Amino acid sequence: GENVEQHPSTLSVQEGDSAVIKCTYSDSASNYFPWYKQELGKRPQLIIDIRSNVGEKKDQRIAVTLNKTAKHFSLHITETQPEDSAVYFCASGGSNYKLTFGKGTLLTVNP
Amino acid sequence: DAGVTQSPTHLIKTRGQHVTLRCSPISGHKSVSWYQQVLGQGPQFIFQYYEKEERGRGNFPDRFSARQFPNYSSELNVNALLLGDSALYLCASSLVGTSYNEQFFGPGTRLTVL
Numbered sequence: 001g002e003n004v005e006q007h008p009s010t011l012s013v014q015e016g017d018s019a020v021i022k023c024t025y026s027d028s029a030s031n032y033f034p035w036y037k038q039e040l041g042k043r044p045q046l047i048i049d050i051r052s053n054v055g056e057k058k059d060q061r062i063a064v065t066l067n068k069t070a071k072h073f074s075l076h077i078t079e080t081q082p083e084d085s086a087v088y089f090c091a092s093g094g095s096n097y098k099l100t101f102g103k104g105t106l107l108t109v110n111p
Numbered sequence: 112d113a114g115v116t117q118s119p120t121h122l123i124k125t126r127g128q129h130v131t132l133r134c135s136p137i138s139g140h141k142s143v144s145w146y147q148q149v150l151g152q153g154p155q156f157i158f159q160y161y162e163k164e165e166r167g168r169g170n171f172p173d174r175f176s177a178r179q180f181p182n183y184s185s186e187l188n189v190n191a192l193l194l195g196d197s198a199l200y201l202c203a204s205s206l207v208g209t210s211y212n213e214q215f216f217g218p219g220t221r222l223t224v225l
Contacts, residue, residue, distance in 0.1 A: 006153075034213070043115075043201065043216040044154065089153045097167035098144070099214060101153030 002027040006090050006102025014110050019077045021105045023090035026071065032093035033066060033073045038104075039086045047088075048075070080109045113138070115204050115217035123223045124192050132187040132220045136204030142166075143185040144214060145177055148199040160185055161207070189222075197224045 003026040013019050025033075034049035050057045050064045050073065057064050063076040077084055087106050091099040116135045124130050136143050142161040146154035156169040160179035174190045183204075189196055199221050203214035 004153075036216075043218045045216070046213055049213065091153075097159040097161075098156035098169060099154075100156065103153050104151075 002030070002092065002094070002100040004090060004092055004100050004102040006105060008105060009103065010106045010108075012108045012110065013080050015080060015082060017080055019075075019080050019084070019107055019109075021075045021088055021090070021107070022072065023074070023092075023102050024070075024072050025092040025100070027092065027094050027100075028071065030071075030092040030094040032099075033064070034091050034093070034099070035062075035064060035075050036089045036091065036101075037086045038089065044089060077107075080107075082109050082111050085109045115202055115215050117200075117202050117217040117220050119220060120218070121221045121223075123225065125225050126192055126194060128192050128224075129188065129190050130192060130222060132189075132200050132202075132222070133184065134187070134202030134204075134217055135184045136202075137215055140204035140206055140215075141183055142205045142207060142212075143179055143183065144203045144205070145185070145187045146201040146203065147171075148201055148219070150198075154201055157187070192224045194224050197222060 006023045031052040036044035037047045038044045061078045066073045087104045090102045093099045118133045144159040145157040148154045158177045159167040163179045177187045179185045199219045201219045202217040205212040205214045
């Protein structure tokens, strides 16, 4: 079945630095790649998504890049702030009806 | 504007019991998906329902079942509970029943099986 690998599992950065989280997927039919942020005890919230017809998408300090050939997509957060601290999940969706999630990255932004 | 709601918030059961979890989607959304999130892991797909029909099922045993009602709310039922069923159960709604569409998650139901 579909598999999504996410790295790193933990990431610690200083406030103002950039953070990069990488994911790879196995199903070549995948066409939708969302990123969710989950704060402790709260629901996952969509922060950005990208579809396969686009290579890059940016929303203020957050950007996502997609390399369909390599089956690889990444989340980039610039000018990190303490409130960016959370668990981030990548996911992929394709011709079936489900999203397959990575195992998550715990991002800690140190003041 | 209400988001996805789930009930109950927390639940404690013992092995062998049965549990029913409930979800109300965002108004106008016709698709509901259920996910299981074990501590320290990403959500894992259990079911998707669209227009009251099951559209997809993840790799879960037959002890797990679900249904969707005419008002698009949904129930997830788990029979013969095992310790390993302890998890956060998330419901997500979307406008239509494809994985290309943004899914909005509810706050989840925290199930503890003793």
